[in-house]
Amino acid sequence: MYKKANLDDLDMILVFCQELNEQNAKMSFVSLASREKLQEQLEDEIYHFYIAVLDDQVVAMFRAKRGIGNKVHACYVACAVKKEYRKQNLATDITNYGLADLKSLGVLIARTYIYSWNKASIATIKKCGFEEGGRVLMHQYEPDLGEFIDDLLFHRVL
Secondary structure: OEEEOOHHHHHHHHHHHHHHHHOOOOOHHHHHOOHHHHHHHHHOOOEEEEEEEEOOEEEEEEEEEEOOHHHOOEEEEEEEEOHHHOOOOHHHHHHHHHHHHHHHOOOOEEEEEEEOOOHHHHHHHHHOOOEEEEEEEEEEEEOOOOEEEEEEEEEEEO
16 A cells, blocks of 8 residues: 555656645645656655555655755655545554655654644644654744744654
8 A cells, every 4th residue: 555656656646746736735745736847856866755555546645855965864754645535544654654764765854844723734743753843933824814824843853
């Protein structure tokens, strides 16, 4: 069910990212809604994609962007789950799966930013052993909420 993604998975991942884009998801995968951008990242060695596949479709994805040079020990991570598959521990499981692989590749610390309103993602990342390390206060104004939101920084030493 879980696997490290490669170019053979491009079409399935593209559909997944396009669905996130259509749902106006407020996360980094929406920028991968073009074939060219996705292929570029799948071919770039600093990106690592992990997917959960059911019935020939991606239902969850975890992506890590590894640092370069003197930052190669670290990565930024993001995770998303298809709407109808949420609340089944897929985000936790695929995050832990990806982190285990990244650790075997020499990554020492993983970081992520999560908007302060995103309680489900905060709960998931804490369940995966991440700790809050700081926040960008009033990062942006969120018209749907009618308030400023913070960007929370979480980390986990692997």
